[in-house]
Amino acid sequence: MNMLNVDYRKVETLIPYARNPRTHSDAQVAKIAASIVEYGWTNPVLVDGDNGVIAGHGRLAAARKLGLDEVPVIELGHLTPAQKRAYVISDNRLALDAGWDEELLALELAELSEAGYDLALTGFDESEIDALLSDETAGGDGEHEEGGDDAADNVPEAPAVPVSRAGDVWALGPHRLICGDAADANVVAALMQGERARLCFTSPPYGNQRDYTTGGIADWDALMRGVFAQLPMADDAQLLVNLGLIHRDNEFVPYWDGWLGWMRTQRWRRFAWYVWDQGPGMPGDWAGRFAPSFEFVFHFNRASRKPNKIVPCKHAGQESHLRADGSSTAMRSKEGEVGGWTHAGQPTQDTRIPDSVIRVMRHKGKIGQDIDHPAVFPVAL
Numbered sequence: 001m002n003m004l005n006v007d008y009r010k011v012e013t014l015i016p017y018a019r020n021p022r023t024h025s026d027a028q029v030a031k032i033a034a035s036i037v038e039y040g041w042t043n044p045v046l047v048d049g050d051n052g053v054i055a056g057h058g059r060l061a062a063a064r065k066l067g068l069d070e071v072p073v074i075e076l077g078h079l080t081p082a083q084k085r086a087y088v089i090s091d092n093r094l095a096l097d098a099g100w101d102e103e104l105l106a107l108e109l110a111e112l113s114e115a116g117y118d119l120a121l122t123g124f125d126e127s128e129i130d131a132l133l134s135d136e137t138a139g140g141d142g143e144h145e146e147g148g149d150d151a152a153d154n155v156p157e158a159p160a161v162p163v164s165r166a167g168d169v170w171a172l173g174p175h176r177l178i179c180g181d182a183a184d185a186n187v188v189a190a191l192m193q194g195e196r197a198r199l200c201f202t203s204p205p206y207g208n209q210r211d212y213t214t215g216g217i218a219d220w221d222a223l224m225r226g227v228f229a230q231l232p233m234a235d236d237a238q239l240l241v242n243l244g245l246i247h248r249d250n251e252f253v254p255y256w257d258g259w260l261g262w263m264r265t266q267r268w269r270r271f272a273w274y275v276w277d278q279g280p281g282m283p284g285d286w287a288g289r290f291a292p293s294f295e296f297v298f299h300f301n302r303a304s305r306k307p308n309k310i311v312p313c314k315h316a317g318q319e320s321h322l323r324a325d326g327s328s329t330a331m332r333s334k335e336g337e338v339g340g341w342t343h344a345g346q347p348t349q350d351t352r353i354p355d356s357v358i359r360v361m362r363h364k365g366k367i368g369q370d371i372d373h374p375a376v377f378p379v380a381l
Contacts, residue, residue: 002078006044008070011063014045015052019085022092024058027248031123032062038121041072046091049077054084055091106132113283120287126247130292133283183226196234202227203242203377206255224259228266236303239268242276244295250287256298263300272299276381278362297358309351 024032036059045056053060054076063071079087109132113119119129164170169190170177180187204224233239245252260270274297281291363376 002076004074006072006074009047009051009073010070011060011068013051014047014060014071014073015050016057016060017053017088020053020057020088022057022088024061029058029061029065030249032058033065034121035123036062036066044072044074046087047073047075048079048084049075052084054079054087102132109133110283113285116285118285118287119283120285126286126292127244129284130282183223183230185230188230188232192232196232196237198234198237199240200231200233200237201240201242206243206246220255221258221262225262228263228268236305237301238271238305239300241298241300242295243298245292247287247289260298267302268300269302270298271301271304272356273297274299275357277357277359307353309353311352311354313350313352 043056043059045060046054048054060071076084076087109119109122109124109129112122113133120126122129124132164179166179167187167190168179170179176191176193178187178191180190182188204227206220228239231239243256246255247253264270276295276297278293278295281293284291286292358381360378360381363378
């Protein structure tokens with residue numbers, strides 16, 4: 001076995017391998033740089049006898065980003081040319097075979113968060129931290145719908161041999177479920193069976209935040225156009241689309257702008273914009289921002305419809321112009337006079353339309369016993 005020695009060499013003397021197949025995005029280099037600032041150097045750059053970089057290209061790029069003059073290196077002069085080329089690949093590939101115990105990972109992150117540690121320094125994105133810590137989030141403040149006892153949350157055990165196949169249409173009472181691609185017109189047609197929907201509520205994967213497919217989402221706008229071009233909607237249909245914020249380089253990104261413009265070309269009006277209040281903010285430092293506790297719901301239509309009055313009124317049955325103590329609730333004009341109500345003496349209605357802030361607690365935990373998904377909808381929503 002060769003003895004390893006660490007020494008320091010000038011950044012400008014190190015030569016990156018021109019055929020290194022491993023790529024490093026600006027965002028990843030920034031994470032590595034933040035790690036070096038926080039923890040110091042814990043993993044030297046590996047070089048050959050001629051200062052050629054074998055492993056540590058990302059760390060070298062981070063050092064340049066930080067303006068460092070020197071970096072720690074370990075010289076592997078004993079490797080043959082073929083071994084060097086192979087190790088450039090294996091050093092990166094072998095790490096990919098490791099996995100995560102997500103329960104222990106969530107526990108570690110939760111305890112670090114409680115200690116006030118900046119979880120961004122762990123290398124995980126906000127969305128990943130959101131998903132991992134969802135089980136650790138506390139309950140609501142009494143104003144949120146939990147929906148956790150709904151029968152729809154009861155998921156039977158999965159069979160040992162699955163029977164679902166792409167293209168299957170399942171009848172679930174009055175509902176239908178299809179296994180397929182929502183951007184495929186034939187799949188949507190098989191599901192709808194000639195009918196046209198009056199309401200569509202959906203939450204697409206947003207802004208490349210999550211990899212829902214094997215290769216990720218290369219073109220988010222194209223995905224959205226592909227899906228929404230296939231919607232078989234009635235003339236008075238209402239379309240509600242749930243999207244969340246993402247941040248890059250310490251700014252939120254209005255990634256939906258191009259898609260919103262395209263929706264207008266399809267005659268979908270940007271009718272309203274709601275906020276889904278998900279309850280207490282997620283644990284973490286969040287790089288100086290307030291803890292995330294909401295997402296957006298975009299409301300599109302081509303013709304307006306009156307919303308259903310489904311929210312119980314606090315003072316149902318009470319005279320609408322009086323408070324519980326008998327004082328008036330009439331509006332004061334800009335001149336200071338209190339006007340009368342035209343419906344004085346009539347009782348307050350039993351229900352009202354929902355607020356533009358939708359107060360429903362985010363789903364906590366897995367679906368059933370062991371079914372996991374990064375974006376589970378609460379039944380109440």
